[in-house]
Amino acid sequence: MGRAPCCDKANVKKGPWSPEEDRKLKDYIETHGTGGNWIALPQKAGLRRCGKSCRLRWLNYLRPNIKHGEFSDDEDKVICALFASIGSRWSIMAAQLPGRTDNDIKNYWNTKLKKKMMNSLITLPELRKPLQHLQSFSSSTNYSYPSQSIFQNSNINVNAPLSSSISSSPSYLYSTNTSSYHDQTLSIPSSPRINAANRQHPVLQSQDHGFLGLVSTETYQQGVKDSSTLVFFGGDQASCSSNSDGSCHYEYRSTAGVYDNHRNNLSDSYKEFGGHYDKEKGYYEDSSLDSSLEEIKQLISTSNIDNNLNFFVDETKVEKSMYY
DNA sequence: AACCTTCTCAACCGCTCCATT
DNA sequence: AAATGGAGCGGTTGAGAAGGT
Numbered sequence: 001m002g003r004a005p006c007c008d009k010a011n012v013k014k015g016p017w018s019p020e021e022d023r024k025l026k027d028y029i030e031t032h033g034t035g036g037n038w039i040a041l042p043q044k045a046g047l048r049r050c051g052k053s054c055r056l057r058w059l060n061y062l063r064p065n066i067k068h069g070e071f072s073d074d075e076d077k078v079i080c081a082l083f084a085s086i087g088s089r090w091s092i093m094a095a096q097l098p099g100r101t102d103n104d105i106k107n108y109w110n111t112k113l114k115k116k117m118m119n120s121l122i123t124l125p126e127l128r129k130p131l132q133h134l135q136s137f138s139s140s141t142n143y144s145y146p147s148q149s150i151f152q153n154s155n156i157n158v159n160a161p162l163s164s165s166i167s168s169s170p171s172y173l174y175s176t177n178t179s180s181y182h183d184q185t186l187s188i189p190s191s192p193r194i195n196a197a198n199r200q201h202p203v204l205q206s207q208d209h210g211f212l213g214l215v216s217t218e219t220y221q222q223g224v225k226d227s228s229t230l231v232f233f234g235g236d237q238a239s240c241s242s243n244s245d246g247s248c249h250y251e252y253r254s255t256a257g258v259y260d261n262h263r264n265n266l267s268d269s270y271k272e273f274g275g276h277y278d279k280e281k282g283y284y285e286d287s288s289l290d291s292s293l294e295e296i297k298q299l300i301s302t303s304n305i306d307n308n309l310n311f312f313v314d315e316t317k318v319e320k321s322m323y324y
Numbered sequence: 325a326a327c328c329t330t331c332t333c334a335a336c337c338g339c340t341c342c343a344t345t
Numbered sequence: 346a347a348a349t350g351g352a353g354c355g356g357t358t359g360a361g362a363a364g365g366t
Binding site: 015016036037038039051052055059088089090091102103106110 | 350351352353354355356360
Binding site for chain 1: 331332333334335336337
């Protein structure tokens with residue numbers, strides 16, 4: 001049996017909000033607040049709308065201090081860095097960008113920034129760096145991918161998922177084939193969020209919050225076909241150490257990088273974030289999220305992310321380690 | 325000017341999480 | 346412990362705008 005609908009679908013209005021509806025909702029919330037109950041709010045406010053619709057309208061459009069209009073370069077960098085670190089968790093990104101909503105960021109990423117980023121990625125000089133951290137991908141866990149063709153000429157072990165725990169936890173996988181001519185323009189189609197159970201692409205798996213994608217490119221130089229594959233990834237690796245007093249320190253690492261199997265090169269980087277479990281307070285203080293904006297600013301200011309939205313960290317400045 | 329295609333983004337849908345009963 | 350229901354989240358849709366032919 002399915003769950004009961006949150007409102008009477010037949011009697012609620014759908015579609016764009018009128019100025020009159022906006023005014024009613026705004027007036028009501030400014031006078032009474034939401035009361036912690038969105039479902040009951042529309043009736044009280046005199047609106048023929050679903051409570052969820054009211055909530056969305058308020059959060060994404062009507063509430064004070066919403067920032068509309070173009071995203072700045074700094075915001076671009078924050079979004080890219082966060083995407084590399086945490087994947088498509090738009091609400092967390094929104095928390096780091098005052099005035100921006102998760103919906104805004106999601107739309108912006110899907111329609112503009114993703115393309116902009118990929119255009120930057122495929123022209124990176126870092127792709128020509130030597131492959132140094134192949135062990136990052138190594139693990140003893142076997143997993144059969146439907147197709148390994150794109151890895152045939154690489155040292156990457158495609159039977160080695162980034163995470164040893166391939167499970168039902170969702171991952172964020174992006175795969176596309178694209179052709180480009182001369183200008184190396186990429187187009188990235190809408191990206192499905194898929195489970196390990198129905199993966200269809202030869203991709204590696206990252207842990208809970210990670211993502212990994214691949215882009216096959218074909219370019220034509222003076223009529224000669226040239227193809228390569230870029231792999232970009234970001235993921236978390238968490239560890240926790242308990243203390244005798246019941247507190248626990250944990251930390252995780254995030255990676256972001258690009259592998260180019262055509263040139264057999266990999267560039268990767270990671271940042272370490274940490275947190276602390278406070279026994280007295282009884283909860284985790286996740287400094288990784290609280291401080292991520294500062295981390296990102298620092299990342300940017302130290303040229304770890306350059307003006308072309310590269311994710312790569314200057315290898316002389318960042319400590320490296322194996323994940324497995 | 326008319327038509328077609330592509331892009332944008334507000335809004336919806338359906339799912340998970342979690343508090344309450 | 347199980348059922349229920351609201352909040353919140355991310356993916357997707359589709360109407361209107363913008364751009365191209």
